[in-house]
Every structure is written in C-alpha cells, then in structure tokens.
Amino acid sequence: MAERISVDISRVGDGDDDGRPEEPAPSEAPRARNTCPSCRSHYREEEMVANLRVCAHCGYHFPVTARERIVQLTDDGSWSEVARDLISIDPLEFVDSKPYPERLDAAERATGLHDAMLVGGATIGEMPVALAVMDFTFLGGSMGSVVGEKFWRAAELSLDRRMPLVSVSSSGGARMQEGVLALMQMAKTVAAVDELREAAVPYISVMAHPTTGGVAASFAALGDVTIAEPGALLSFSGPRVVKQTTGETPPDDFGLAESNLRHGHIDMVVPRPELRDTVARVVALLSGGQPYRRTPLLPDLGAQRAVGRVISGARKAILGRRNEHVDD
Amino acid sequence: MSTTERRFRFLRRRGADGESWHAVQLARHQDRPYTLDYLNRICDDFVELHGDRGEGDDPAIIAGIGSFRGRSVAFVGHQKGRDLKERTYRNFGMASPEGYRKAMRVFELAGRLGFPVVTLIDTPGAAPGVGAETRGQSGAIARSQLMLMSLPVPVVACVIGEGSSGGALAIGIADRVLMQQNAIYTVISPEGCAAILWKDAGEAKRAAAALRPTADACLDLGVVDSVVAEPSGGAHRDHGKSAELLADAVSAELDFLGSLPAIERRRLRRQKFSRMGAFAE
Numbered sequence: 050m051a052e053r054i055s056v057d058i059s060r061v062g063d064g065d066d067d068g069r070p071e072e073p074a075p076s077e078a079p080r081a082r083n084t085c086p087s088c089r090s091h092y093r094e095e096e097m098v099a100n101l102r103v104c105a106h107c108g109y110h111f112p113v114t115a116r117e118r119i120v121q122l123t124d125d126g127s128w129s130e131v132a133r134d135l136i137s138i139d140p141l142e143f144v145d146s147k148p149y150p151e152r153l154d155a156a157e158r159a160t161g162l163h164d165a166m167l168v169g170g171a172t173i174g175e176m177p178v179a180l181a182v183m184d185f186t187f188l189g190g191s192m193g194s195v196v197g198e199k200f201w202r203a204a205e206l207s208l209d210r211r212m213p214l215v216s217v218s219s220s221g222g223a224r225m226q227e228g229v230l231a232l233m234q235m236a237k238t239v240a241a242v243d244e245l246r247e248a249a250v251p252y253i254s255v256m257a258h259p260t261t262g263g264v265a266a267s268f269a270a271l272g273d274v275t276i277a278e279p280g281a282l283l284s285f286s287g288p289r290v291v292k293q294t295t296g297e298t299p300p301d302d303f304g305l306a307e308s309n310l311r312h313g314h315i316d317m318v319v320p321r322p323e324l325r326d327t328v329a330r331v332v333a334l335l336s337g338g339q340p341y342r343r344t345p346l347l348p349d350l351g352a353q354r355a356v357g358r359v360i361s362g363a364r365k366a367i368l369g370r371r372n373e374h375v376d377d
Numbered sequence: 378m379s380t381t382e383r384r385f386r387f388l389r390r391r392g393a394d395g396e397s398w399h400a401v402q403l404a405r406h407q408d409r410p411y412t413l414d415y416l417n418r419i420c421d422d423f424v425e426l427h428g429d430r431g432e433g434d435d436p437a438i439i440a441g442i443g444s445f446r447g448r449s450v451a452f453v454g455h456q457k458g459r460d461l462k463e464r465t466y467r468n469f470g471m472a473s474p475e476g477y478r479k480a481m482r483v484f485e486l487a488g489r490l491g492f493p494v495v496t497l498i499d500t501p502g503a504a505p506g507v508g509a510e511t512r513g514q515s516g517a518i519a520r521s522q523l524m525l526m527s528l529p530v531p532v533v534a535c536v537i538g539e540g541s542s543g544g545a546l547a548i549g550i551a552d553r554v555l556m557q558q559n560a561i562y563t564v565i566s567p568e569g570c571a572a573i574l575w576k577d578a579g580e581a582k583r584a585a586a587a588l589r590p591t592a593d594a595c596l597d598l599g600v601v602d603s604v605v606a607e608p609s610g611g612a613h614r615d616h617g618k619s620a621e622l623l624a625d626a627v628s629a630e631l632d633f634l635g636s637l638p639a640i641e642r643r644r645l646r647r648q649k650f651s652r653m654g655a656f657a658e
Binding site: 132134135136137138140141143144145146193194195197198201223224225227228229230231232233234235236237239240241242243244246247262263265266267268269270271283284285286290291293294295297299300303304308312313314 | 506510514520522545562564570574595650651654
C-alpha cells in the first residue's frame with residue numbers, strides 16, 4: 050500500500066546532538082514541494098514553516114515530517130528521544146525489484162531517520178506526555194518491526210511515568226517486506242494499548258494524511274480520543290483497492306477525515322493551527338487536573354490568517370485530495 | 378559466509394520457494410474443510426448466533442457457542458463458500474465490520490460466562506468496499522483485536538486456510554496460535570503484494586516465495602506456537618481425520634491454558650505479541 054500515495058521526500062539533516070529535532074533544511078525542489086496542489090498558491094520555505102505547512106490561502110494541509118511535527122506540537126526544548134538506535138533488519142531476505150536492505154538505506158539517506166517513527170518524551174503546554182510520531186517520507190510510513198517496537202517503548206515510557214501517550218500516525222499500512230512479522234506489529238501495538246487501558250493511562254491518537262491499512266486498523270483507531278487533520282485519508286482499504294476489487298467507484302469524500310467524523314469513527318477534525326492546543330486541552334482533561342489555559346495561539350500573522358481560512362477552505366482541501374487520488 | 382553455507386542457503390531457499398506456492402494452493406483448495414465443516418465434526422452441539430445488534434449479520438463470519446469435548450466453548454471463524462452461490466453469499470470469507478462486531482459480541486459473552494474462545498482463521502482479507510469503510514472497517518478490526526487481548530478466558534486461534542492481512546488478525550489474538558500444516562499466514566495476499574510491489578498481479582508466485590507464508594516459516598518467525606498436522610496430501614483429502622487432528626490440538630491447548638490464572642494469562646498474551654518482530658539496536 051505504501052507505494053500508492055506519492056509524497057515528495059524532503060531532505061532533513063540528522064542533527065541529533067542536542068536531542069532536539071533540527072529545523073527542516075530547505076527542500077531541493079521547493080517549488081514543487083511548496084506549491085499548494087489545491088489552489089496553486091506558492092510559498093517560500095520560511096512561510097511554510099511559519100504556517101505549519103498549511104496553505105494560508107485555501108487551508109490545504111501539506112504533509113509534515115516527524116521532526117517538524119514534534120517542533121509544532123511540543124514545548125521548545127522539551128523533546129527527548131528514546132529508542133533512537135532501533136533499526137530494521139531483513140528477516141525474510143525480501144527482494145522485489147530491489148532488496149529490502151537497499152530500500153532501507155535509500156530511505157535512511159533521504160530522510161535522516163532510521164525508521165518511520167520517532168518516540169520520546171516531551172511536554173505539551175507544560176504537561177508531560179509520551180509521543181510516538183510517524184513519518185510518511187520513510188517508506189510510506191509503513192509499519193514494520195521497528196515501528197511496532199518503538200510504539201511499545203513509547204507506551205512503556207508512558208506507563209513508567211504515568212503520563213498520557215499521544216501518537217501521530219501517517220502511514221500506508223503494514224510493511225510488506227517484513228511479511229507476517231509486519232502484520233504482527235498490529236497486534237503488538239494493540240497489546241501496548243491494552244497495557245495503557247489496564248493501567249488507566251490516557252491515550253490520544255492524532256491521524257494525519259494518510260492513515261490506512263494496518264495502522265488504521267490497530268493503534269491509530271484505539272485512542273481514547275481520536276483527532277484527525279482536515280482532508281486526511283483514513284481508511285482500511287484505499288480508494289484504488291476498493292475500485293479494483295469491488296468495481297465500485299468510491300465517492301469524492303471516500304475515507305476522508307470529514308466523512309469519518311460524519312459516520313462516527315473519530316471524535317473531531319482539527320485544523321493544524323489548533324492541533325497543539327486541542328491536544329493540550331484533551332491531555333489536561335483526561336488527566337483530571339486543572340483545565341489547560343490557552344496561551345496566545347499563534348505569533349505569526351500568516352498562520353493566524355490560515356486559522357480563519359481553514360474552515361472556509363476545507364471544501365477546497367477535500368477537492369485537492371480528491372484530485373490526488375484521481376491522478377494515481 | 379562460506380561457499381558451502383551459501384550453497385546450502387540457496388538450495389534451502391529455492392526449495393522453500395516452491396513450497397510457498399504449493400501451500401498457497403492447498404490453503405485455497407476448494408475442497409478444504411471450512412469453519413462449519415469443522416464445527417459440525419468437533420462439536421456435539423453448536424448454536425450459531427447472528428447479527429451485530431446494530432447494522433446487520435455478516436455471513437462471512439460464523440459465531441456461536443458449541444459443546445466441545447464436554448465443555449461450552451465460544452467459536453468464531455471465517456466462512457468461505459463451496460459453490461459460486463454460497464461463495465457470493467459468504468463474500469469469499471471476507472468479513473465486514475458487522476462480522477467483527479458479531480465476533481466481539483460473542484467474545485464478550487464468553488468472557489462473562491467463563492467459556493474459552495476458539496477462533497478459526499480462513500480469509501483472503503477483510504472486505505474492501507465503500508460500505509465496509511463507512512461502517513468502520515478499521516475500527517472494527519482494531520477493537521476486535523483489543524477485546525481478544527483483554528479477555529479473562531483462554532483463547533486459542535488456529536489458521537485453517539488462508540490467513541491474510543488485518544482481516545485474519547482481527548480474530549487472531551490468542552494465548553496460543555496454531556496453524557495447520559498447509560495453511561498460510563501473511564500480511565497481504567500474494568496477488569495483492571505482487572500488484573503493489575511488482576505492479577503485476579501475475580507475479581503472485583514470486584510474491585508468495587518472498588512473503589514466506591508457510592506454517593514452517595511462521596513457526597520459525599515465532600508467529601505461531603505450533604503446527605497442526607493434516608492428513609497426508611492435505612486437509613481436503615480427509616475432512617474427518619483433519620477435524621480429529623485439529624480437535625486434539627485445540628483440546629490440549631485449552632487444558633493447559635485452563636490451569637493459568639486469568640490475570641497471568643492476559644499478561645502472558647500481551648507479552649507474547651510484544652516480543653514479535655525482528656530488529657537490531
């Protein structure tokens with residue numbers, strides 16, 4: 050499934066020295082990357098970062114790497130990564146058009162990540178949380194043994210310090226190159242969620258575009274509170290698979306966050322500029338303490354305009370997504 | 378790696394490649410016993426329960442309570458069809474969210490009344506489709522796993538044919554996971570894998586070899602706990618014998634699991650799945 054959705058791969062430096070994710074380096078092809086597929090507005094890289102990669106004109110949500118997501122969500126300097134040295138091996142000696150280890154090497158070089166998830170501790174609005182953030186640019190965010198183990202470690206961190214777990218998913222599903230072991234990572238993440246539930250530690254699942262297949266059908270679906278980004282594709286089978294296997298033509302809003310909300314599968318659709326505060330409010334409420342006091346939302350004018358336009362632009366964003374599906 | 382070792386690995390691998398496709402064909406054999414064939418043979422009585430109490434009833438999942446060797450057991454399994462009409466009715470064993478919700482109803486009942494749960498896995502995958510998505514396919518698969526993970530009663534799962542994708546795993550969380558000798562267990566069907574990685578569903582044979590879905594491979598990878606023998610030539614050759622072998626294996630597991638305290642079982646069940654995977658650090 051990973052290959053279905055093409056997202057251009059950004060180059061991110063591997064500056065881990067202070068344990069703080071580095072600001073993403075400017076892309077090599079910023080024009081393509083920073084042009085809104087929905088309304089064709091074009092942005093400079095600094096504008097994109099300041100706008101949290103939301104189109105200020107139409108509200109389209111660009112993809113966000115794991116490192117940038119952590120910068121967006123957490124308090125400055127609070128992030129400390131755990132399990133950063135976990136790497137995939139090749140249990141099946143899997144070869145399709147390329148051997149799996151070559152794919153891993155290429156993904157590592159392109160993203161500066163060891164695998165498709167970063168986990169660690171941080172604070173959001175000064176409240177400690179464990180975080181598990183996926184990166185779609187690493188082999189389509191596919192879940193193999195490392196992602197499963199990292200999610201497990203994030204849950205352990207959460208249990209040890211009795212702080213809520215927050216996951217941000219963005220994945221095409223299970224990593225086929227790890228065969229049945231990849232399938233079992235679904236079970237492993239479910240076991241982690243079961244541990245949290247037994248210990249009465251809250252778990253918040255944020256779903257970004259796309260959350261499909263084995264990730265949609267395991268930990269991402271099991272949040273005590275589930276939050277999705279506007280226009281995100283959240284489904285078990287993608288629109289192309291549905292069309293191929295059943296002959297049905299999926300409707301325009303097939304699997305989108307908004308239709309998932311309408312059908313009762315998620316709690317809310319939250320535009321990215323409000324995501325941090327929403328997560329903070331939910332963390333505070335689920336922890337049973339004082340309510341989270343909103344800090345002034347966004348210092349940046351462009352981003353503030355984005356908030357205003359996100360709602361009116363939601364329809365356009367949906368159309369943008371739809372065009373993507375038609376293209377592939 | 379020495380030349381001999383490399384040669385050995387090559388030969389072993391080549392042998393395994395042929396085996397994979399052979400297993401795929403046997404696992405899908407049209408005369409292979411399905412869930413109802415087994416239940417009719419191994420249960421002294423079986424009452425099938427229908428419906429998820431919300432949307433509808435899914436014929437691709439059989440769920441109910443049976444009397445198995447002197448005790449009540451909750452059975453849940455995928456059901457395929459033998460002729461075209463029944464295949465269509467059973468949706469080729471591809472379950473919808475209603476099917477998984479029906480399964481959860483029966484899991485909950487078993488947990489409450491203290492009956493062990495036995496699941497039989499035989500599906501090419503969860504039903505894809507607009508309806509399945511709008512009715513919450515991913516959530517149903519995830520919650521069915523979660524419910525099995527947290528059950529206080531013993532759970533035994535057995536892959537009796539095709540175990541493909543999340544549609545199989547949804548009822549595959551158990552204290553002991555068994556697999557019949559010629560069954561397959563895989564993250565995606567060989568055809569699906571070939572269509573995505575080779576861009577050609579015709580490469581299914583190569584995909585099957587790469588995915589290593591056989592019972593032996595799954596045992597090696599630590600995904601299943603033991604392999605249940607089949608009559609010589611495959612389960613389709615002798616349904617009676619095959620059912621007997623399956624019943625013996627399941628019964629032995631239930632006896633063993635019954636001796637553990639419920640809290641310990643749940644802890645061990647989680648631990649078992651938390652140890653699956655291959656990585657370096």
